[in-house]
Amino acid sequence: METQAPLLEVDNLRVEFNTLEGRIRAVDGISFNVQEGETLGLVGESGCGKSITAMSILRLITPPGRIAAGRILYRGRDLLTVSEPEIRKVRGKEIALIFQEPVAALNPVYTVGNQIAEAIRVHNKVSKKDALIEAVRLLRLVQIPDPERRVRDYPHQMSGGMCQRVMIAMSLSCKPSLLMADEPTTALDVTIQAEILDLLKRLKDEFRLSMLLISHNLGVIAGSADRVAVMYAGRIVEEAPVREIFASPKHPYTIGLLRSVPRLGGRDRGVRRRLPAIPGNVPDPLSREPGCPFAPRCTEVMQVCRREEPQLLPLEGERKVSCFLHHPAVGEGKAVAR
Amino acid sequence: MIGQENGNLLEVRGLKKYFPIRRGVFSRVSGHVRAVDGVDLALRRGETLGLVGESGSGKTTTGRCILRLLEPTEGSVVFDGVNLLGLSPKEMRKMRRELQVIFQDPYSSLNPRMRVGSIVGEPLIIHKIAKGSEREHRVADLLCKVGLDPSAMKRYPHEFSGGQRQRIGIARALALRPKLIICDEPVSALDVSVQAQVVNLLMDLQEEFSLTYLFIAHDLSVVEHISDRVAVMYLGKIVEVAEAEVLYRNPQHPYTKALLSAVPVPDPTAKSERIALKGDLPSPAAPPPGCAFHPRCPVAVEVCSRVVPRLLDSGGGHLASCHLVHPDSSGAPP
Numbered sequence: 001m002e003t004q005a006p007l008l009e010v011d012n013l014r015v016e017f018n019t020l021e022g023r024i025r026a027v028d029g030i031s032f033n034v035q036e037g038e039t040l041g042l043v044g045e046s047g048c049g050k051s052i053t054a055m056s057i058l059r060l061i062t063p064p065g066r067i068a069a070g071r072i073l074y075r076g077r078d079l080l081t082v083s084e085p086e087i088r089k090v091r092g093k094e095i096a097l098i099f100q101e102p103v104a105a106l107n108p109v110y111t112v113g114n115q116i117a118e119a120i121r122v123h124n125k126v127s128k129k130d131a132l133i134e135a136v137r138l139l140r141l142v143q144i145p146d147p148e149r150r151v152r153d154y155p156h157q158m159s160g161g162m163c164q165r166v167m168i169a170m171s172l173s174c175k176p177s178l179l180m181a182d183e184p185t186t187a188l189d190v191t192i193q194a195e196i197l198d199l200l201k202r203l204k205d206e207f208r209l210s211m212l213l214i215s216h217n218l219g220v221i222a223g224s225a226d227r228v229a230v231m232y233a234g235r236i237v238e239e240a241p242v243r244e245i246f247a248s249p250k251h252p253y254t255i256g257l258l259r260s261v262p263r264l265g266g267r268d269r270g271v272r273r274r275l276p277a278i279p280g281n282v283p284d285p286l287s288r289e290p291g292c293p294f295a296p297r298c299t300e301v302m303q304v305c306r307r308e309e310p311q312l313l314p315l316e317g318e319r320k321v322s323c324f325l326h327h328p329a330v331g332e333g334k335a336v337a338r
Numbered sequence: 339m340i341g342q343e344n345g346n347l348l349e350v351r352g353l354k355k356y357f358p359i360r361r362g363v364f365s366r367v368s369g370h371v372r373a374v375d376g377v378d379l380a381l382r383r384g385e386t387l388g389l390v391g392e393s394g395s396g397k398t399t400t401g402r403c404i405l406r407l408l409e410p411t412e413g414s415v416v417f418d419g420v421n422l423l424g425l426s427p428k429e430m431r432k433m434r435r436e437l438q439v440i441f442q443d444p445y446s447s448l449n450p451r452m453r454v455g456s457i458v459g460e461p462l463i464i465h466k467i468a469k470g471s472e473r474e475h476r477v478a479d480l481l482c483k484v485g486l487d488p489s490a491m492k493r494y495p496h497e498f499s500g501g502q503r504q505r506i507g508i509a510r511a512l513a514l515r516p517k518l519i520i521c522d523e524p525v526s527a528l529d530v531s532v533q534a535q536v537v538n539l540l541m542d543l544q545e546e547f548s549l550t551y552l553f554i555a556h557d558l559s560v561v562e563h564i565s566d567r568v569a570v571m572y573l574g575k576i577v578e579v580a581e582a583e584v585l586y587r588n589p590q591h592p593y594t595k596a597l598l599s600a601v602p603v604p605d606p607t608a609k610s611e612r613i614a615l616k617g618d619l620p621s622p623a624a625p626p627p628g629c630a631f632h633p634r635c636p637v638a639v640e641v642c643s644r645v646v647p648r649l650l651d652s653g654g655g656h657l658a659s660c661h662l663v664h665p666d667s668s669g670a671p672p
Contacts, residue, residue: 142400145617159618177398189556191393191615194600198612216530223610242606260534262563264601265586272541277534282500284595 005076006033007046007210008057008095008178013070015052015061024285026052028234029311034178039204039211041225041242043218047282048231050214054180056138057094057212059087072177078327086218093123096171100183102163106155112139113151116173123174138169142199161192165199172203179204180212185220197224218261222246227318230254233283236312238321250321251297254277300325347405347518347550348381353413355396355403359623371623373399375574377413378649381518386544386551388565388582390558390597394619396574397554401520404552405437406430418517435465436510442523444503454481454506455491461513468578472667480509483546484539501532505539512543520552525560537564548580556600564584567655570594574622576649590658593631629661637662
């Protein structure tokens with residue numbers, strides 16, 4: 001695994017939005033990679049930049065937003081420099097994206113069969129009839145009962161869970177190598193959520209897909225990801241294999257986040273305890289203080305944290321963390337590994 | 339005065355809410371959506387009763403019917419010994435001092451054109467409790483109680499984050515010193531780290547003002563954390579009620595079991611023992627005969643498709659409506 005080049009490599013990506021109030025750095029210099037066949041979980045709270053990251057990978061950022069810096073290497077090719085026709089070939093064919101709101105992502109005036117067939121015909125030279133036959137096969141693959149009939153349904157005739165299955169079928173129609181799922185189950189009930197997550201896992205193995213799974217739900221990430229990157233205020237603050245990050249989180253934000261989630265069956269004999277919450281709020285992206293973005297909420301904050309910005313640097317094994325507790329600052333704004 | 343004898347603040351009996359489905363040129367009623375279909379609930383003074391269920395199970399409608407924000411089709415709601423459904427609109431308005439509500443979406447439940455001071459202070463004007471500087475004083479006090487700076491009074495809702503807005507909504511609900519607060523998904527729209535702050539705040543305020551909560555939510559872990567007892571709803575009916583720990587440790591109804599097994603656990607080493615359910619939630623316009631859960635139930639037997647099970651006590655106030663838990667639950671309700 002180590003010697004193989006990653007399927008996707010994001011290098012120092014920066015995305016900015018020019019608003020009337022000023023410039024917002026939604027994504028502020030993040031780097032990560034997705035290996036062949038692995039699921040990388042991207043976790044963080046709303047506004048941390050996780051969805052913008054996924055959109056940037058497919059160059060779907062529109063003004064007032066713009067990708068200000070960085071490289072996005074897919075199979076070694078920088079997607080930020082390829083031509084518009086080239087990137088269109090990547091969208092859907094190489095990298096597919098599924099969204100949070102399946103009902104909103106589908107076109108209400110076309111049948112689901114038509115929409116899947118259209119996706120197939122954009123990238124492949126097949127007749128409409130053949131594309132519809134393929135659509136039925138895909139619907140069966142995502143376990144929609146009675147696919148021959150359901151292919152003629154409109155999105156409003158289906159439940160939220162069914163629509164998400166249709167979205168998954170559509171995203172797989174051109175056999176992509178990378179599937180980006182942005183909060184794929186957030187709008188769904190728990191029992192349906194569990195089914196969709198199982199389906200994604202099964203399909204990932206069957207098609208040897210790589211996956212970028214974006215979620216704010218730590219339970220979803222724990223059950224589906226191989227590796228996890230934690231984002232806060234446009235930056236990655238910690239990255240580690242899934243077992244390690246849940247067993248021994250290193251960054252104070254990750255620690256706080258894991259503690260603040262109530263756990264099922266976590267109650268002691270009738271005692272209601274207070275949840276260990278993270279104090280304060282996410283910083284205003286318009287008035288960013290210098291130093292570590294988490295410093296104002298951090299319980300372990302030191303003087304250096306308010307002055308300098310920590311870098312995401314390697315720790316033991318495959319772990320990385322961006323915190324002065326683990327990488328003491330040395331000299332002028334430089335940080336080295338301990 | 340049924341309510342006061344046994345220490346129950348609120349008693350809901352046989353609550354039903356049917357929404358008519360109208361079709362055609364003459365808007366003829368062609369059927370009914372049975373959003374709430376015979377709910378019995380009791381809230382003890384000072385407790386938190388969690389009400390969980392998936393979307394469409396009727397939990398929000400139940401909350402709204404209790405407050406008479408929706409007029410129930412049938413049933414009784416006895417609050418502090420008074421049947422709310424027998425009150426005139428004027429009497430009901432007075433009664434609302436005692437019953438308040440916190441809504442899910444802190445973005446749409448606060449008037450964007452009103453300053454926070456007016457939003458929180460409005461109930462005091464409506465109920466003619468305080469005005470002028472006295473009112474301002476009270477509002478400042480309320481904002482402090484929910485962890486906001488009194489200077490927030492002069493600002494507009496859009497200047498606040500989701501968590502702060504929810505605090506404003508809580509301050510408004512507290513303004514009249516109610517006995518009961520119906521919390522309808524109060525933390526669902528919030529981020530995890532902020533959600534914990536608001537849950538803590540609700541628990542602190544409950545202690546300080548001896549509040550009773552009906553806590554409606556779909557997140558089972560949050561409900562377990564905050565509730566003394568938990569009621570599980572499915573398709574307009576309560577299927578199980580028990581003390582929070584008992585319900586989570588020893589669920590009896592197959593639906594509760596499936597629901598609990600589906601919750602993703604923030605622990606990658608945890609083994610998934612998920613109980614799969616067949617199909618989707620049936621339409622409440624045409625609920626299945628017998629037990630509403632039987633078409634999806636992994637352990638359903640023949641009787642389940644014929645007879646509606648009753649909600650019966652299996653000891654210690656643990657109620658479940660299932661033929662397998664209570665083989666004798668097929669009789670007509672007393």
